[in-house]
Amino acid sequence: MVGSGKLSYAQAATVGVTLFSMFFGAGNLILPPLLGLQAGTDIIPALGGFLLTGIGLPILGIVVVALAGTARALTDRVHPVYGRLFVAAIYLSIGPCLAIPRTSSTSFEMLAPLLPANVPLETARLVFSLLFFAVAFLLALRPGRLTKLLGHITGPALILLIIAVTMAAVFDPVESVGAAQAPYNQAPLAQGFLKGYETMDLLASLTFGIVIATNIRALGVTEPSAVAREISRAGAVAGIIIGLIYCGFAFTGVQLSTVIPDATNGATVLSTSAQMHFGQVGVAIAAAIFLLACLNVCIGLISCCGSYFQEEFPRTKYLAWAAGFAIFSCVVSNFGLDTILKFSVPLLNALYPVSITLVVMGLFHRFADRVAYLWPVVIGVVTVVSVSMSLRSALASELWIPFDMLPLVDVGLEWVLPAVLAAVLCISVNVLRRTSKKQQLA
Incomplete structure (x- = not known):
């Protein structure tokens, strides 16, 4: 020791x-x-x-x-x-x-x-x-x-x-x-x-x-x-x-x-x-x-x-x-390895995008913590997209849903653009609020 x-x-x-x-x-x-x-x-x-x-x-x-x-x-x-x-x-x-x-x-x-x-x-x-x-x-x-x-x-x-x-x-x-x-x-x-x-x-x-x-x-x-x-x-x-x-x-x-x-x-x-x-x-x-x-x-x-x-x-x-x-x-x-592996794919596709987003935001937590509603909005959007796509894949793979129109859907990264747009929206609103407060104080 x-x-x-x-x-x-x-x-x-x-x-x-x-x-x-x-x-x-x-x-x-x-x-x-x-x-x-x-x-x-x-x-x-x-x-x-x-x-x-x-x-x-x-x-x-x-x-x-x-x-x-x-x-x-x-x-x-x-x-x-x-x-x-x-x-x-x-x-x-x-x-x-x-x-x-x-x-x-x-x-x-x-x-x-x-x-x-x-x-x-x-x-x-x-x-x-x-x-x-x-x-x-x-x-x-x-x-x-x-x-x-x-x-x-x-x-x-x-x-x-x-x-x-x-x-x-x-x-x-x-x-x-x-x-x-x-x-x-x-x-x-x-x-x-x-x-x-x-x-x-x-x-x-x-x-x-x-x-x-x-x-x-x-x-x-x-x-x-x-x-x-x-x-x-x-x-x-x-x-x-x-x-x-x-x-x-x-x-x-x-x-x-x-x-x-x-x-x-x-x-x-x-x-x-x-x-x-x-x-x-x-x-x-x-x-x-x-x-x-x-x-x-x-x-x-x-x-x-x-x-x-x-x-x-x-x-x-x-x-x-x-x-x-x-x-x-x-x-x-x-139940056997094949059954377990078959069940794993939709579950991981639901959890992984959220986990990736959490880690990225966690690396910049000092900035993210200062932007109002950034955490719940971005993570909420990614959760909705990834869970929806995973449920569709598991229960009705042929069913069309609006998220199919998102970019990168063909490589399983359809959640990326919504996450980025949600972050930009929150940051923009936060900047506008701060600018408005400064103008009122002036």
Whole structure:
């Protein structure tokens, strides 16, 4: 321990690896290899867009929440009721409704090829999920000690396994790279940007601070400004690690763009690459990577969700919340990975534009706080547009709605122009009011 104001470099690195372990789960493993495979010769712009939403925005989210204090302190600028509902929606989406069940389902999908042929998959899935969530629940009972587990043991082990797989692909490249496939054959930058939504890391960045702050205080840093600084440092460390892995995984996918061009799942890409370079042992290594990564994230998410809802509803203890989320997630995970992923897209399309807008405004909060009604108007407009489009996509995809006339609708960014116009309107009204008051006083 260095004192009450700053962590040592070793401690800061450990906390950064802890945050990386909490972030790096199913989506982070599946998406970059498939992006590389499908983007092919257009990998540079596609990966650039993916890194913006997959790393850039989550790091900014960590910083913004650290500056605000909590996610609620940020969203309450819109309205306390909105803040409470939106933050709860984020916790539920990255928790029991989507991300936590996905960790178990993805892990099982990678382990399934290693099972004997006569084992019933549904029975095996049920047994696996029960064991998976039992272990995750037990390890999440002490959220203040996650640094010792994720930062010192499972996080470094995961990084070493990933290095083994990616370096094998880097030092043994194939001769040709395939052309870009749909949807990356048109607007690869925008498609990569939208694909980054599916990592769910921006949503997670708005919530992970509560557990990371607990771990930082346990290391002796107690001053609020110092805690915020250390959270930001941890975000930078985690972002660098994840960025390097994304590039390595995307390169691995590019190398297989002519080998398995019809692959539809990033897990298949990694598993195939590992098998090509390490034989059947490679399949086991890939399965170990997925299991370790998903278990790390599951532990972190149960801890975050349990901690938040205990604060919101203190009459119910952390133990009960954590157990409830683990049990519910176990049930949902048995519906299978495809069902979970199908449900995820409209939910993320509703939450992500609002989260992006919150982060951008949070970076300029000193200015935004001085403009009357800027927070509720801009966030309200983005919420209406994104939720409307998501509901249409989920319930009646062929139905035409007025928002279909907005620019950038073809790349899923139809909310951008309304957000900008709402901000300009609020700022203009504010300037006119100030000018009018000055004239009256004169």
